Amino acid sequence: MTTLASPRAADTRPARTHRRPRRRTAAPYVFLAPALTLFALFLALPIGYALYLSFRTVEVKGLGLGAGARTEVWAGFDNYTRALDDPEFLASVGRVGLYGLLLVPTMLGLALLFALLLDARRTRAKGFSRVSIFLPYAVPAVIASLLWGFLYLPRVSPFYFLFDKVGWDAPQILSSQLVVFAIANIGLWGGVGFNMIVIYTALKAIPSELYEAARLDGASELVVALRIKVPIVLPSLVLTFLFSMIATLQVFAEPMTLRPLTNTISTTWSPLMKVYRDAFTRDDIYSAAATSVVIALATFALSYLFLRVVQDGRAFSQESR
């Protein structure tokens, strides 16, 4: 093509625009193709399959021996009623509910406090504190549980050593009453830094003229923090809350890792542990699927409700012009 010759440019324009729209209409689909393929294979299909399985069950004829003795049949809502009636499931939901109540407010409260302190003018040791508090995010939950697990063991723990020196009876943190605190502490340790960084980033994005005026009017750092900074980072807090809630419902690695160190954590301590046990030690994938679907629906419902109530969905819809 001789399109580069300037006098001709005007003539060739229509020809090009003729061609370009077709190229450009295909482009977004090409760019999206890998993501959508993987989305379909590893998100949509498993969800569909889990739903399907949750409505199926195995019917055993006779002794259950030989081909055709075990057939998969439609089960209706049987798996669901069984899952929801199961005292073990309800107990695991109760434990994780308590775990979430302990963890989420503490973690987000501390994350907000640390972020505000990092953003405040008069605090010192900021670089050191920021890096140190964020560091646990780089430690996998399994490793974190392992480290804390040893710190909880009376024979290893420095806390028990100190209590012993003072002559007090130390509380047994891995006892059945307190183990939920032990697990919540691991979640707090691993999560507070990440949430702090999210909130801190939002704080850094606030143009400082916004509170310069308030400062000139004599507002203290505390008033500036509570009246100006907190309301502005509220959308970030909403999202960190949401992600923390989702993570709470999925707690699995921490209790699984602590199990060898104590006999107070059952195989059904958290809902996902029960799903795992049903699917892999009991070979009952149908009720495991039903329980998974219940957990997924609960997550969705909670997230949706939360976004509606707190923000009217602002955090997300703001973006989806």
Next chain:
Amino acid sequence: MTTTSLTRPVVRVAQPLRPERRERPSVLGSAVLVVGAVYCLLPVLWVLVASSKSANELFSTFTFLPSTHLLDNVAELSGYRGGLYWRWMLNTALYAGVGGGLSVLISAMAGYALAKYPFRGKKLVFNLILAGVLVPGVVLAIPQYLLLAEINLTNTYWSVLLPSLISPYGIYLCRIYAAASVPDELLEAARTDGASEWRTFSRIAVPLMGPGLVTVFLFQFVGIWNNFMLPYIMLGNDRLYPLTVGLNGLLNQGASQPAMYTSVITGSLLSIIPLAALFLTLQRYWKVDLAAGSVKA
């Protein structure tokens, strides 16, 4: 940033009004930060000390009293079943490195398409992705396992790698970064110059989205590195394990043979080092603005 240059004169005017108030450090505030830092460093400090102890010192000497057996412990760990531990380390690097890299590419392409092209079904795709963000990923692990078992892919590298490649949240972030950092005029200019759509993306959009993509990569990398349930379910052969599953298994053995504990502790320390190093070098990229979605680089 333009905001700083704008506000600087204001600050200078304000300074003489209350100079000592600005300067005096807040003892309480700093103390709270330092206590938080100490709490976060405590287990890391402990693992450093504990991995220098021999098996019987672990349970008999004061927790924070270091010893001299670090190298012995590392040697013992390395000797465990012909260096299985180091194989776990390599596996983890493979899962997280390759998985994270490919996942960022896929997310960047999708996010760019969603931010920069008008096309039919765009709203539907975006809503799907948003719904995907809220899907509890771990709940997917069991049906994913069953599906991969159907095609005999469980207990292979693929079974951990493939499900890690799709990240709705990564796509969501990339869409925000593309919208915020790639001007339409630049894309138009490239197209007018005859650049193909792919070339426009790879030569213009990707460099502009750079800092954001680094954040997404770190997200994915750490996410895969930390993942436990997926490999735990998918893999039976311990030569394919990542560190998390491998160390969990070692700890389980420790319950019956406590001498294993030194290896578990040394293994934990060595597993923290690479990620902590990556973290400290790249931490300036961690500017995660979830809500406003803007990246300031």
